[in-house]
Amino acid sequence: MLELNNVEVIYDRVVLVLKGLSLKVPPHSIVALLGANGAGKTTTLKAISGLLQVERGKVTDGQVIFQGEDITNWDPEKISRKGIFHVLEGRHVFEHLTVEENLLAATCLRRDRQGIKEDLEKVYSYFPRLKELRRKIAGYLSGGEQQMLAIGRALMSRPQLILLDEPSLGLSPLLVNEIFHIIKEINRRERTTMLVVEQNARVALSVADYAYVMENGRIVLEGEPEKLKENEDVREFYLGLT
Ligand code: ATP
Numbered sequence: 637m638l639e640l641n642n643v644e645v646i647y648d649r650v651v652l653v654l655k656g657l658s659l660k661v662p663p664h665s666i667v668a669l670l671g672a673n674g675a676g677k678t679t680t681l682k683a684i685s686g687l688l689q690v691e692r693g694k695v696t697d698g699q700v701i702f703q704g705e706d707i708t709n710w711d712p713e714k715i716s717r718k719g720i721f722h723v724l725e726g727r728h729v730f731e732h733l734t735v736e737e738n739l740l741a742a743t744c745l746r747r748d749r750q751g752i753k754e755d756l757e758k759v760y761s762y763f764p765r766l767k768e769l770r771r772k773i774a775g776y777l778s779g780g781e782q783q784m785l786a787i788g789r790a791l792m793s794r795p796q797l798i799l800l801d802e803p804s805l806g807l808s809p810l811l812v813n814e815i816f817h818i819i820k821e822i823n824r825r826e827r828t829t830m831l832v833v834e835q836n837a838r839v840a841l842s843v844a845d846y847a848y849v850m851e852n853g854r855i856v857l858e859g860e861p862e863k864l865k866e867n868e869d870v871r872e873f874y875l876g877l878t
Pocket residue numbers: 647648651653671672673674675676677678679680691693835
């Protein structure tokens with residue numbers, strides 16, 4: 637479904653952040669992208685969704701291919717119309733709107749009112765807490781609730797591919813498990829493809845079908861989670877095991 641071939645990214649014409657990165661995300665799968673701070677994970681997602689341009693970044697070599705089409709350096713809006721939804725790190729909901737208004741705002745490209753209504757119920761079935769909070773102003777929600785809302789917003793646009801940036805950030809271990817359980821459920825039931833950037837390797841490897849490890853703008857390791865968990869470097873640096 638998605639393929640990055642030797643992608644190179646430069647910010648401000650000088651800072652080389654991705655140095656020939658290749659990865660594949662097959663249809664209906666969950667792929668995890670792991671790596672330390674500053675490895676270039678967020679940049680990779682921005683190269684796919686086009687948000688790089690907003691920060692004066694550019695793919696200067698290689699290609700981003702989505703469903704057979706070369707979308708390299710397309711406008712973010714055009715890319716989102718193709719069915720890619722980027723859930724940014726740090727949640728990014730409309731703080732002054734209610735929960736339900738936030739969810740509906742994600743459907744502005746859609747005209748099917750019945751479908752929108754059904755999707756709203758679907759989001760509430762994945763996240764019953766959001767239903768309870770639907771008239772509440774989003775800015776007052778807890779971190780975990782805002783993360784649920786950010787994922788709910790993604791679902792409302794019926795995406796083909798969701799890019800999730802650090803869904804575990806700032807959440808308690810219990811909530812992290814809950815959110816990842818729901819991510820897996822959404823993938824299983826809706827068959828939505830997901831590329832998940834995570835620092836919490838343990839939880840990411842528990843739901844992913846395949847994973848890549850990044851270092852310094854490149855992929856240094858890849859494989860199925862079970863295989864990666866056996867790798868000594870992964871055990872030591874990402875899982876805290878010896
Ligand atoms: P983190 O988990 O800390 O977000 P990351 O793996 O997602 O790390 P990126 O955010 O992609 O890494 O950053 C990779 C490198 O690119 C860093 O060295 C960062 O300083 C640099 N960088 C990121 N955004 C910009 C920008 N807008 N302009 C210049 N350099 C940038």
